[in-house]
Amino acid sequence: MTFDRRIFNFAAGPATLPAEVLQQASEEMLNWRGLGCSVMEISHRGPEFMALYEEALHDMRVLMGIPDSYAILMLQGGGIGQNAAVPMNLMPLAKNGPKADFLVTGIWSEKSFLEAQKYGQAHLVASSKDQQFTTIPASNTWHLSDDAAYLHYCANETIGGVEFQEVPDVGDRVLVADISSNILSRKMDVTQCGVWFAGAQKNIGPAGVTFVIVRRDLMGHQMAITPSIWDWAKEEATQSMFNTPPTFAIYLSGLVFKWLLKRGGVAEMERINLEKSTLLYNYIDQSGLYENRVDPRYRSRTNVTFFLKDESLNAAFLAQSSSAGLAALRGHKAAGGMRASIYNAMPLEGVQALVEFMREFERRA
């Protein structure tokens, strides 16, 4: 089998996966580890699947440097599910009734802020909505509460292409980070946040599994109404198997972890992602046709948004890029324009091909 006909897929999620991983999965599909059946067809509680699950947990711990004081949960319901699960599990820790702080820097953190209002007081610390979510409000304008259980922020706004380059400094307050689209793309000091969560389908594997990394002392404080499948303490006690877990998504994520380890881990990914995003931003900045509108201090390394200054060329740009094998460059409908999602599985050659195409398109425009 060859990969000659694989496209460069810039989709935001579900997103491109490493071809080597897909090939391995296809080779193992009918006969996984000599069992004579696929990994999808065995019990999640049997020794074979449990071994795979433990390996995936171990590899993720190594890749992200997750200390034992943090649990790793593999849940369902996506990042959107955690928008409800986080307040239900953590808000009771607030001193004067359920409450949490929210930093709103894009569509995703805004969704988290709105969902949390069902469970307690959601306090808006700062928002960049008036700047069309193109920046992060300066920290000296933030109105932090003294009685909130935690501060929620989105480390990488997938739609706007805005990324925190550092974990915000909020003293000893508990931080909750939505890292759905930049998990494993750069080094992160896990101890700087109380909770990190991410769905797999952006930068890891297929949709269906959501990784939640929780400091152990933050578990066990959930509201009585918390559904058992999103009760972190209950899930930890049952090894994320309070109900049937998404076994195939966990298996494929595990293969991606091995692929990452073989390629030098997160430090090496960070190096390549910096190279890829710098190449693209530098090209956009010097071009006469394209523009990126994000505050250069906060440009995302994984989701590069850009606009054609002549928007009447949008349809031609999308049609021609797609026929050139550069797929899914249309921006999110809430943002317009274009977006190139260049996660770990997008090789440098894909970004080089995109820049070449953009240069040629501009020349002809």
Ligand SMILES: *Cc1c(COP(=O)(O)O)cnc(C)c1O
């Ligand atoms: C995609 C995304 C989500 C939502 O993930 P689902 O798996 O669809 O629930 C949440 N936050 C961010 C930053 C995302 O990119």
